[in-house]
Amino acid sequence: MLEIDGLSRHYGDVRAVDNVTLSIEKGAFVGVIGRSGAGKSTLLRMINRLTEPTAGAVRWDGTAVSALGGSGLHQWRRRCAMIFQQFNLIGRLDVLDNVLIGRLGHTSAWRAFPRLWSRADREMAFSALEMLDLAPFASNRADDLSGGQQQRVAICRALVQEPEIILADEPVASLDPRNAKVVMDALARINRHFGITVLVNLHSLDLARAYCGRVVGMAQGRLVFDGAPDALTEAAARELYGMEAHEVLDADLGPTIGGSLASAMPAAA
Amino acid sequence: MSGMLPAPQGRLPEYGWRSHGPGFLGIGIAVGLFVFGVVRLDLAPARFLSGLARLGDIMALMMPPSPETWSRFLVYLDALGQTLAIAVLGTTTAAVLALPLGFLAAHNIIANNAVHFLSRRLLDTVRSVDTLIWALIWINVVGLGPFAGALAIASADLCALAKLFSEAIETADRRPVEGVLASGGSRAASVRFGIVPQILPVFVSQVLYYIESNTRSATIIGIVGAGGIGLHLSEMIRVLEWQQASFIILMVLAAVAMIDAISRRVRRAMMSGR
Numbered sequence: 001m002l003e004i005d006g007l008s009r010h011y012g013d014v015r016a017v018d019n020v021t022l023s024i025e026k027g028a029f030v031g032v033i034g035r036s037g038a039g040k041s042t043l044l045r046m047i048n049r050l051t052e053p054t055a056g057a058v059r060w061d062g063t064a065v066s067a068l069g070g071s072g073l074h075q076w077r078r079r080c081a082m083i084f085q086q087f088n089l090i091g092r093l094d095v096l097d098n099v100l101i102g103r104l105g106h107t108s109a110w111r112a113f114p115r116l117w118s119r120a121d122r123e124m125a126f127s128a129l130e131m132l133d134l135a136p137f138a139s140n141r142a143d144d145l146s147g148g149q150q151q152r153v154a155i156c157r158a159l160v161q162e163p164e165i166i167l168a169d170e171p172v173a174s175l176d177p178r179n180a181k182v183v184m185d186a187l188a189r190i191n192r193h194f195g196i197t198v199l200v201n202l203h204s205l206d207l208a209r210a211y212c213g214r215v216v217g218m219a220q221g222r223l224v225f226d227g228a229p230d231a232l233t234e235a236a237a238r239e240l241y242g243m244e245a246h247e248v249l250d251a252d253l254g255p256t257i258g259g260s261l262a263s264a265m266p267a268a269a
Numbered sequence: 270m271s272g273m274l275p276a277p278q279g280r281l282p283e284y285g286w287r288s289h290g291p292g293f294l295g296i297g298i299a300v301g302l303f304v305f306g307v308v309r310l311d312l313a314p315a316r317f318l319s320g321l322a323r324l325g326d327i328m329a330l331m332m333p334p335s336p337e338t339w340s341r342f343l344v345y346l347d348a349l350g351q352t353l354a355i356a357v358l359g360t361t362t363a364a365v366l367a368l369p370l371g372f373l374a375a376h377n378i379i380a381n382n383a384v385h386f387l388s389r390r391l392l393d394t395v396r397s398v399d400t401l402i403w404a405l406i407w408i409n410v411v412g413l414g415p416f417a418g419a420l421a422i423a424s425a426d427l428c429a430l431a432k433l434f435s436e437a438i439e440t441a442d443r444r445p446v447e448g449v450l451a452s453g454g455s456r457a458a459s460v461r462f463g464i465v466p467q468i469l470p471v472f473v474s475q476v477l478y479y480i481e482s483n484t485r486s487a488t489i490i491g492i493v494g495a496g497g498i499g500l501h502l503s504e505m506i507r508v509l510e511w512q513q514a515s516f517i518i519l520m521v522l523a524a525v526a527m528i529d530a531i532s533r534r535v536r537r538a539m540m541s542g543r
Contacts, residue, residue: 050447074455077451084447084448087444088444088447088451090448090449092470093462093466101449104449104453104462105452105454109457112458112461113458113461157452158452161453
């Protein structure tokens, strides 16, 4: 279980994340929603310590990961994979090597640095690519792939870490609706198939409704909503998105209020 | 025009010292410096004009370029090989040593202002000493010959390359680095996989460019006794063997053109492949 206890991050007078307390059960698929600048990214980045908290603690199965350092921190990041909005692949390396980066936590430096990955690791990486229909691109350079394909490579990289939890920071914000669906489906599949906990930042209410079993809403760094997606009424969404509400609500709460993705994703439907 | 627009009501900006002064002053200073140089060095245009005829004579004497005998040609070929070896050895030594220095001087690797400032100033200072001066120093340390030449090139380019690398490292995209760190990689792994693939093309193309440019430098430092074909060139000019001198110049030209062609191919392969 992931426990976040009084977690804060201040930048000068700005409270990017302000005293957030939250616990997430294993195997859950939880969406974090809110307008841009609400602190969703900072919250996720504090969980794997790419950003250091100003105050508060993060625990995983009772271990205080916010106190880890050195190899303990590397091991935690190995168990807690991350998917980024901009994919964060190594453009000049091929797709298979990019997936194998996920094996760094399992590989000694003297084998990893000259890219002498074991056969078992390479088979594992290739199998992950096959699972997400990327096997034909294994030898392509990562930056030759489309955005949707690159994000699926990033998911493969996360998968071969053999993580217990995956943090996805706006994984579909740079993608068109069709690719967004493919990537979200992949995350949902991993969640169901391997029981990996998924915590995903989403801007779109519609996606949150379609995929998440539980939705957490943030505004101005604070937790303002926590519950089932059905409980997210128009009033609650309006409070969550403030000035941006009309953009989100017109598209999401209008004709598609029943949760259908048909109007948002004509190509996928 | 005068009929179309009404007379202006406000105050027209005046022409004057403030608007035109700095420009005229700058041109005046440049002309003054040039005249001072000519007077100070006692340069007479007449000497240049009469010398022009002499330059024509020398050009005529250079034709046709020829090594005179086959054995001389083989000697020059051997010396040219030495010059190329000096250039390649000196540049690769500089490049290998410059890489760690470049990381040390890169602000995103060593986030310490004092280290950053000191390493940058040090690189700038050492960088300003020319290859020829390094050659004269190393000749006194290790004696005449190609060893001094290779050392001179290595010392002169070490800091220039280190500065180039550190700038390439600083402009590298941060996102792959975060990708590696978030996968459980160490800081060393984030540099190896996040930064090195990004700077590798810069590294290779700069090293190739420096090898090409250093083939010319190695010729020059040969003249002061640091090995290679330069010594033969200065000797032939000294004894007025103009045909042989021009032949040596053509040999250096051909060697540089060859290196240029090879490095262009390697660069292109680097850009498309990985």
